[in-house]
Amino acid sequence: MQVRIDMDGDGPILVWLRKDLRLTDNPALDAALATGRAVIPLYILDETPGVRPMGAASLWWLDKSLSALGADIDQRGGRLILRRGAAAEVLDDLIAETGAAGVVWNRLYDKASIDRDAAIKADLRGRGLACESFNASLLNEPWTVKNGSGEGYKVFTPYWRAAREHIGQVHVTPAPVALPSPAASPSSDRLSDWGLHPTRPDWSGGFSMWWPGEAGAADRLSTFLSSKIQDYADKRDIPGVEVTSLLSPHLHFGEIGPRQIWVATRAEAAAGNIPVAQADKFLSEVGWREFNHSILFHRPDIITANFRPEFDAFPxxxxxxxxxxxxxxxxxxxxxDAGMRELWATGFMHNRVRMIVASFLIKHLLIDWRQGEAWFWDTLLDADLANNVGNWQWTAGSGADAAPYFRIFNPITQGEKFDPRGVYVRRWVPELSNLPDKVIHSPWTAATHLTPAAKRTYSRPVVDHAQARQRALAAYQSLKGD
Known part of the structure; x- marks a missing residue:
């Protein structure tokens, strides 16, 4: 349902873009256009204290995404304005420069963003300006899906069962044909001056596999639904086979929204083009993202604090x-090692491997999950705050609906099960490419097969799995007081 925005005067309306870098199905933009006024699309590289800055890989993506969005806006007669600074101050400056009568945006759900936005909204409305916010990034607002006690769910399966009932009929609005602009456009920073693309050194050469922007997101979804989803449920855990959607960076930046994914996937299933079971499995992964956002909203401290406080005593x-x-x-x-090298080279890591490498850091090395989360935040292109924190806490056992403490992935058997022919390992650890399949996940047992380069450069295990497992079990048992 379209929210009516009442404004005095004849000034333009600012559309503050954040994690919604698209023109299709953008509720804030749609509401601004419905006023009939000139619109000023705005992106702020926010420096508000307390708002977590993006990591280096995400800044690379932001650079390309804003470039694509700016071109899309130009084609419709508009202009994307770029400004840098604390959001409240930037908005005040633009309101003064343009005589804007109102500001609209799409919501974010971490506490720092909520607090910032609430303060800005109260200030603007107190000064007689219109200000409205909308939902562009979730199927359900996190406060709408509650358990029988009126609280947010802490377990995924009942959450997703209830969440599906709340979704109802989903509509996707098309991108506007034209964007009416004010007669005089405000000044804009040059994107190149922000220095978002790494230069000293430029370590992003392997990122060329990505196509940031709304068109790239649409292409990813189309390709996935037409050629990959048929095997999704059966092969999504095999890193050497490309059957996953690769949509997570696009979702993170809002180049595509979950409503678009939901409508397109359900339509293909209804038409008989894809099996319903495959569609449901894929959409449940979208549901896991929703679940993590719900957890973050109801427990905003989990960015740095354990969801389960007993883990505060973990050794x-x-x-x-x-x-x-x-x-x-x-x-x-x-x-x-293959997973960590894939991450560094491409800004991405296969989901099954993410679980393996996270479990290894936490349970084999007993390193605090916050250190792993920080590394992923800096190196992942899809470093979504709710997902990143939620998944790391899930692996550690400290989070909501967490993996049981005794689930300690054996990196040897995990490799043998999900990469039995070593396709993934051979791609990312090429010094082991000559090893037979049966020993590629335990190369220290096959010294006679190792190349001279591998003998020189490939390390023996930093810890023994059996010993590390026992150490981890003892650490987890210490929390139980046994």
């Missing part, structure tokens, strides 16, 4: 050398 280890081996893909466990 974390301090081992900088082990962390360096993990971040550098030099642990001596091929599936772990």
């Amino acid at each position: 974390w280890n301090r081992d900088d050398a082990a962390v360096a081996a993990w971040t550098g893909g030099r642990t001596g466990y091929p599936i772990v």
Whole structure:
């Protein structure tokens, strides 16, 4: 339902874009256009204290995404305005410069953003300006899906069962044909002056596989639904096979929204083009993203605090050398090293491998999950705050609906199960490419097969799995007081 925005005067309306870098199905933009006024699309590289800055990989994506969005807006007669600084101050400056009568935006759900937005909204309305916010990034607002006690769900399965009932009929609005602009456009920063693309050195060469922007997001979804989803449920855990959607960076930046994914996937299933079971499995992964956003909204402290407070007493280890081996893909466990090298090279890591490498850091090395989360935040293109924190806490056992403490992934058997022919490992750990399949996940047992380069450069395991497992179990048992 379209929200009516009542404004005095004849000034333009500012559309403050954040994690919604698209023109299709953008409720704030649609509401602004419905006023019949000139619109000023605005992106602020926000420097509000307390709002977590993006990591380096995300800044690379933002650079390309804003460039694509600016071109899309130009084609419709508008202009994307770029400004840098604390959001409230930037908005005040633009209101003064343009005589804007109102500001609209789409919501974010972490506490720092909520507090910032609430203060800005109260200030603007107190000064007689119109200000409205909308939902562009979730199927359900986090406060709408509650359990029988009126609280947010803490377990995914009942959450998703209830959430599906709340979704109802989903509508997607098309991108506008034209964007009416004010007669005089305000000044804009030059995107190149923001220095978002790394230069010293430029480590993003492997990111060329990505196509940031709304068109790239649409292409990813189309390709997935037409050629990959048929095998999704059966092969999504096999990192050497490309059957996942690769939509997560696009979702993170709002180049595509979950409503678009929901409508397109359900339509293909209804038409008989894809099996319903495959569609449901894929949409449940969208549901996991929704669940993490709900958890973050109801428990905003989990960005740095354990969801389960008993984990505050966990005996974390301090081992900088082990962390360096993990971040550098030099642990001596091929599936772990392959994942960490994929991440560094491409800004992405296969989801099954994310669980393996996170479990290894936490349970084999006993390193605090917050250190792993920080590394992912800086190096992942899809470093979504709710998902990143939620998934790391899930792996640690400290989060909502967490993995049981005794689930300690064996990196050898995980590799043998999900990469049995070593396709993934051979791609990312090429010094092991000559090893037979049966030993590629335990190369220290096959010295005669190792190339001279592998003998020189590939490490023996930084920890013994059996010993590390026992150490981890003892650490987890200490929380139980047994």
